[in-house]
Amino acid sequence: EDQVTQSPEALRLQEGESSSLNCSYTVSGLRGLFWYRQDPGKGPEFLFTLYSAGEEKEKERLKATLTKKESFLHITAPKPEDSATYLCAVQAGKAAGNKLTFGGGTRVLVKP
Amino acid sequence: EAQVTQNPRYLITVTGKKLTVTCSQNMNHEYMSWYRQDPGLGLRQIYYSMNVEVTDKGDVPEGYKVSRKEKRNFPLILESPSPNQTSLYFCASSSLQETQYFGPGTRLLVL
Numbered sequence: 001e002d003q004v005t006q007s008p009e010a011l012r013l014q015e016g017e018s019s020s021l022n023c024s025y026t027v028s029g030l031r032g033l034f035w036y037r038q039d040p041g042k043g044p045e046f047l048f049t050l051y052s053a054g055e056e057k058e059k060e061r062l063k064a065t066l067t068k069k070e071s072f073l074h075i076t077a078p079k080p081e082d083s084a085t086y087l088c089a090v091q092a093g094k095a096a097g098n099k100l101t102f103g104g105g106t107r108v109l110v111k112p
Numbered sequence: 113e114a115q116v117t118q119n120p121r122y123l124i125t126v127t128g129k130k131l132t133v134t135c136s137q138n139m140n141h142e143y144m145s146w147y148r149q150d151p152g153l154g155l156r157q158i159y160y161s162m163n164v165e166v167t168d169k170g171d172v173p174e175g176y177k178v179s180r181k182e183k184r185n186f187p188l189i190l191e192s193p194s195p196n197q198t199s200l201y202f203c204a205s206s207s208l209q210e211t212q213y214f215g216p217g218t219r220l221l222v223l
Contacts, residue, residue, distance in 0.1 A: 034211065034212075036214075041219075042216060043202050043214035043217050044155075044202070045214075046211050046214075089155075098208065099145075099157055099160065099170065100212060104154045105154065
């Protein structure tokens with residue numbers, strides 16, 4: 001069974017204090033690993049897709065990396081507007097259709 | 113604007129009263145899916161559809177029905193809602209094997 005575990009569950013940062021979120025996974029043949037951002041009461045907003053170990057992607061203050069067992073989302077010099085829940089999901093090679101298996105998310109609060 | 117829309121956004125109902133949550137996408141996506149999100153359990157897939165008239169169960173299909181008569185629409189039907197179906201529901205769509213884009217969510221309370 002595919003599993004995704006995110007840590008920590010919650011993270012409080014001062015503005016400008018860089019940090020990393022972890023997503024560890026077990027999956028039968030990874031087709032893709034996805035990062036989403038979710039604001040309270042809203043739908044997940046797509047950030048990145050990573051397909052193979054060693055791949056990295058960046059968007060503004062966010063950088064996602066992937067190894068064979070985990071992915072990291074690095075937040076560099078965060079601002080209060082980066083406060084959100086960050087969700088990690090995997091898509092297995094054998095998964096029917098486009099099924100995503102999600103982790104529990106990391107709630108990030110950035111204080112000014 | 114490319115988007116996934118859901119209606120209603122908020123719904124309060126009583127046990128046993130049939131309801132439908134609509135989902136529509138304007139991106140000509142083949143794949144559509146329904147998820148529910150609950151505290152401590154994350155997002156879990158209810159049903160999905162690979163194309164018109166092709167639907168299949170996800171991880172938590174009990175108590176739900178879906179249909180895919182048109183490519184753009186994928187309604188979620190609760191024939192006899194129960195309190196354990198109180199949740200936040202999301203519809204998502206994508207081209208096959210591509211990134212899924214999510215709707216704004218429907219918050220359902222079943223009394």
